Structures are given as C-alpha cells and as structure tokens.
Amino acid sequence: KQEVTQIPAALSVPEGENLVLNCSFTDSAIYNLQWFRQDPGKGLTSLLLIQSSQREQTSGRLNASLDKSSGRSTLYIAASQPGDSATYLCAVYPNDYKLSFGAGTTVTVRA
Amino acid sequence: KAGVTQTPRYLIKTRGQQVTLSCSPISGHRSVSWYQQTPGQGLQFLFEYFSETQRNKGNFPGRFSGRQFSNSRSEMNVSTLELGDSALYLCASAVEAGAQETQYFGPGTRLLVL
Numbered sequence: 001k002q003e004v005t006q007i008p009a010a011l012s013v014p015e016g017e018n019l020v021l022n023c024s025f026t027d028s029a030i031y032n033l034q035w036f037r038q039d040p041g042k043g044l045t046s047l048l049l050i051q052s053s054q055r056e057q058t059s060g061r062l063n064a065s066l067d068k069s070s071g072r073s074t075l076y077i078a079a080s081q082p083g084d085s086a087t088y089l090c091a092v093y094p095n096d097y098k099l100s101f102g103a104g105t106t107v108t109v110r111a
Numbered sequence: 112k113a114g115v116t117q118t119p120r121y122l123i124k125t126r127g128q129q130v131t132l133s134c135s136p137i138s139g140h141r142s143v144s145w146y147q148q149t150p151g152q153g154l155q156f157l158f159e160y161f162s163e164t165q166r167n168k169g170n171f172p173g174r175f176s177g178r179q180f181s182n183s184r185s186e187m188n189v190s191t192l193e194l195g196d197s198a199l200y201l202c203a204s205a206v207e208a209g210a211q212e213t214q215y216f217g218p219g220t221r222l223l224v225l
Contacts, residue, residue, distance in 0.1 A: 101154035
C-alpha cells in the first residue's frame with residue numbers, strides 16, 4: 001500500500017525566505033505526483049503536476065522536483081509572502097489509480 | 112469557466128440518518144472523484160466515476176455509495192450515518208480519467224453527525 005509522508009508537519013518563516021517542503025512515498029511505481037494548496041476550511045488548489053517521466057516542473061515562484069527512484073519530491077517556493085500561508089499537500093497517483101495524499105505541511109509566513 | 116461546485120456546503124445530521132451530497136464538475140470534465148478529509152485520517156479516496164461508471168473505489172464500507180449522471184454531475188450517498196462520518200467531503204473533476212490529468216477540487220461539503 002502506498003504511503004505518503006510530508007516533513008515537516010509545520011513550518012514558520014519570515015517573509016522573503018525561500019520555502020522547502022518535502023514529500024516521500026514508499027512505492028516508486030507512480031504515474032504522477034501533484035502538489036496542492038489548501039486554505040483553512042477550503043478545497044484544494046492544484047499547484048503543479050509532475051508526470052513520472054519528468055524530473056521537475058516550474059510555475060512562477062514555485063518549482064517542484066521528482067526523484068522516483070528514491071521516492072521523493074520537493075516543492076520550492078521562492079521569496080515567500082504572507083499570502084503563501086496555507087497547508088501544502090502532495091499526492092501520488094499510483095498503479096491502483098487511487099490518489100494517495102500526504103498529511104500536509106502547514107506553512108506560516110510572518111510579515 | 113466556473114469551477115467545481117458542491118452542494119450543500121454545510122450539513123448537520125444525526126446518527127442513523129442518510130445524506131446525499133452533490134458535485135457539479137467543470138464544464139467539459141467527465142471524471143469525478145470523491146474524497147473524505149478528517150483531522151485524524153487526512154484525505155482519503157472514496158471513489159471515481161467516469162462516463163457514468165464507477166472506475167475505482169477506496170476502502171470504505173458499503174454505506175458509502177455514489178453515482179454519476181449523463182451530464183457528469185455526481186452524487187454521493189452515505190446511509191446509516193455514524194459519528195465518525197463527520198468530515199469535509201471533497202469532490203474533484205478532471206477532463207478525462209487517467210493519470211495524466213490535473214484534478215480540480217471543489218470547496219467541499221462539511222458534514223457534522225451528532
């Protein structure tokens with residue numbers, strides 16, 4: 001059974017600092033990995049999707065890398081802003097087609 | 112383009128009752144998936160529908176069921192509610208079924224079972 005772990009569970013940084021969020025998964029047989037953002041009490045917003053054949057994806061200040069062989073992905077957020085405060089979740093799409101989520105990293109960016 | 116909509120947004124029920132939640136996908140999307148989010152278990156996959164057929168199912172009891180209509184709208188039903196069913200229920204839509212697609216989530220329905 002695929003297990004997805006996100007470390008740390010919570011992170012607090014001053015505005016302007018770069019954020020590094022980690023995600024690991026136990027089964028490397030995945031189709032893709034997605035990073036989502038969730039604001040309190042709200043649904044999820046897709047940030048980046050990395051196909052299994054890709055090594056990284058970039059969108060604006062966000063960059064996500066994928067290393068399937070080691071079962072790891074990292075989400076980098078450059079020059080963090082208070083508006084980046086949210087919970088960030090990674091999810092992998094494994095062979096059984098059941099999207100598996102990590103517990104998330106809650107980020108607080110202090111002004 | 113309108114996003115994924117879910118109704119109702121909030122719901123309070125008592126144990127033993129049943130509930131039906133509705134999800135309208137983004138126009139043109141044919142895949143709808145449902146998830147349950149709780150503080151203890153996090154986000155867990157319930158089921159996925161594509162072209163009115165259940166394509167995949169998570170590890171939930173038979174009290175949880177769903178269906179999809181010809182216009183891709185989907186409903187989820189939970190019968191004989193238990194306290195542990197209190198959760199945020201999220202649905203997500205995608206253009207097609209399959210691993211290449213980005214999932215777009217709705218705002219969720221928050222269910223409280225008393």
